[in-house]
Structure formats: structure tokens, C-alpha cells
Amino acid sequence: MIRDALGIGVATGAYALSFGAISTAAGLSLLQTCALSLLMFTGASQFALVGVVGAGGSVWAGAATAALLGSRNALYGMRLASLLDRSRWRRIAAAHFVIDETTAMAIARDSVAESGLAFWATGLAVFTLWNLGTLIGALATHALPDPKVLGFDAAPPAAFLALLAPRLRAREPMAIALGAGVVALVCLPFVPSGVPLLIVAVLVAIFGIARSRR
Amino acid sequence: MWAGVLVACAACYALKLAGLSLPASVLEDARVQRTVPLVPVALLAALIATLTFSTGHHLVVDVRTTALIVAIGMVLLRAPFLVVVASAAATAALLRLI
Numbered sequence: 504m505i506r507d508a509l510g511i512g513v514a515t516g517a518y519a520l521s522f523g524a525i526s527t528a529a530g531l532s533l534l535q536t537c538a539l540s541l542l543m544f545t546g547a548s549q550f551a552l553v554g555v556v557g558a559g560g561s562v563w564a565g566a567a568t569a570a571l572l573g574s575r576n577a578l579y580g581m582r583l584a585s586l587l588d589r590s591r592w593r594r595i596a597a598a599h600f601v602i603d604e605t606t607a608m609a610i611a612r613d614s615v616a617e618s619g620l621a622f623w624a625t626g627l628a629v630f631t632l633w634n635l636g637t638l639i640g641a642l643a644t645h646a647l648p649d650p651k652v653l654g655f656d657a658a659p660p661a662a663f664l665a666l667l668a669p670r671l672r673a674r675e676p677m678a679i680a681l682g683a684g685v686v687a688l689v690c691l692p693f694v695p696s697g698v699p700l701l702i703v704a705v706l707v708a709i710f711g712i713a714r715s716r717r
Numbered sequence: 718m719w720a721g722v723l724v725a726c727a728a729c730y731a732l733k734l735a736g737l738s739l740p741a742s743v744l745e746d747a748r749v750q751r752t753v754p755l756v757p758v759a760l761l762a763a764l765i766a767t768l769t770f771s772t773g774h775h776l777v778v779d780v781r782t783t784a785l786i787v788a789i790g791m792v793l794l795r796a797p798f799l800v801v802v803a804s805a806a807a808t809a810a811l812l813r814l815i
Contacts (some may be wrong), residue, residue, distance in 0.1 A: 517797070580737040597729065654808065665792060670758050708756065
């Protein structure tokens with residue numbers, strides 16, 4: 504189990520390299536980039552914030568998108584609640600580690616004790632290597648003269664695609680993804696930067712609620 | 718910039734803690750079950766579309782489109798995350814050089 508946790512940590516550390524690089528290329532300082540990995544610690548939201556900022560949107564539009572993407576962590580938390588120690592301080596510490604990787608590792612176990620161990624082992628491994636990867640990626644990019652020449656503006660969509668792909672295994676999410684892309688592009692010329700994403704979020708929430716009534 | 722970064726961090730932490738703290742009945746609500754997993758799908762797709770096909774408020778098709786096609790190919794080949802991202806960036810960089 505510890506080996507699995509380390510394996511996941513190394514994989515996410517590698518992808519933290521690209522986060523550090525993209526964030527720096529988007530114009531965030533080294534300290535801001537590292538603060539995101541230390542304090543936000545949820546990959547898709549971090550990429551979203553720096554992606555929106557890098558494309559010229561306001562940091563608030565990026566922050567709103569990051570928070571909306573973070574909503575799935577609330578769902579993970581609810582799934583993990585029965586598997587983790589409910590004492591107040593433990594819960595406050597555990598909350599920071601509630602992310603895709605730790606949830607996947609914890610819910611795959613047979614006993615509550617094993618789930619708890621898998622959660623903490625994965626959380627600590629990913630947290631350490633995620634922050635290390637971010638720092639290295641950011642430092643390496645700081646040393647470059649012009650990140651845009653190296654195609655850094657094409658990197659965030661590829662990162663989002665890699666995060667999206669595993670969620671597209673059925674027809675409905677595929678249709679939602681295509682619809683969301685089209686809606687965002689149709690709105691884009693007419694509303695402030697970042698707002699197309701919020702419109703998409705509202706529409707998908709309405710769709711989800713309407714579908715669950717049937 | 719700092720204010721937005723810190724507020725977003727706080728919001729993301731609050732969502733995680735809320736998940737651990739809310740009663741199980743919220744999780745069992747069909748609307749929550751149905752809607753929450755769809756949000757990242759829609760937002761990630763919208764991010765891909767807007768970051769690839771726009772500059773400011775204008776829709777554009779440029780080297781980023783080719784980079785995205787390369788990334789799609791890499792994802793279909795099950796390439797690791799870093800390879801997907803690096804090959805997209807390298808495609809854009811090479812096409813700009815030419």
C-alpha cells in the first residue's frame with residue numbers, strides 16, 4: 504500500500520512540474536505558484552486558476568472557476584467521512600488531503616483501518632511530491648527568457664484534456680463536454696473573460712437537477 | 718493577484734471540509750449525486766475550448782488547434798500526463814518556428 508501511495512505521489516509530482524511551469528508562464532510569482540500547491544492542493548482547480556489568468560482573464564474569474572471545480576472534492580469528502588476518524592482536529596487536517604487520488608485509494612480498501620492508512624499515506628506522498636514538483640517546475644520556467652515561444656500557452660488545454668479524458672467513458676459526459684465547449688465559445692465574444700465558464704457551470708447544474716427529477 | 722489566489726484556496730479548502738462534515742443525507746440526495754460529477758466534465762471542456770480557440774474576446778484558430786489535436790492523439794494512445802502536455806507545447810513551439 505505504501506508503495507502504491509509513493510507511485511501515485513511520483514506520478515502527480517511529475518504533473519506538478521507542468522503546473523509550476525504553466526503557472527509561472529501565466530505570470531504568477533514563484534511564491535504565488537507555491538502557495539497554490541500548498542494551500543489549494545487540488546490539481547484541476549489550480550490549473551484552472553492559472554489557465555484563466557494566463558489567457559488574460561481576471562484572477563477572480565479564475566478563482567470562481569477553481570472553486571467550482573473544487574466542488575467535486577465536497578462529494579469525495581462525503582464518501583470519505585464514514586472511512587475516516589471523525590474527531591474534530593483529525594477532520595480539519597484530513598480535509599486538506601481530500602482529492603481525487605486519496606479518495607480513489609481509500610475507497611478501494613476492504614476495511615476502515617486500511618482505508619484510513621491508504622488515505623494518509625497517499626495524501627502525504629502526493630502532498631510532498633506535488634509541492635516539490637511545483638517548485639522545480641516554477642524555478643525551471645523562471646530561468647527561461649520567453650515561455651510563450653516554447654508553446655506554454657498550448658499547455659493548459661492539453662493538461663485539462665488529460666484530466667477530462669478519464670471522465671468521458673459514457674455517452675452522456677461526452678455530450679456534456681461537447682455542449683459545454685460550444686456554449687463557452689458562443690458566449691465568449693459577448694461577456695467578460697471567465698464568465699463563459701460560469702454560464703456553463705450554471706447550465707450544467709440546471710441540467711443535472713432536471714435530469715435527477717425523472 | 719494575491720487576494721484572488723488566497724480566496725480561491727480558502728474556498729477549495731472549505732468545500733473539502735464541508736464534504737467531510739455534512740450529514741450523509743446530503744450525499745444521498747439524487748440531485749447532488751447526479752449534478753456534482755457533471756460539473757468538472759463541463760468546466761474542463763469549456764476551459765479547453767476557450768483557451769484553445771480564443772484570444773481575448775475573439776474566436777481564433779491558430780497553432781493551438783494543432784497542439785490540441787496532437788494532445789487528443791496522445792490521450793488516445795494513453796500517454797502519461799507530462800507527455801500529453803509537453804507534446805502539445807512542443808507542437809505549438811515548432812509551428813511558430815516554421
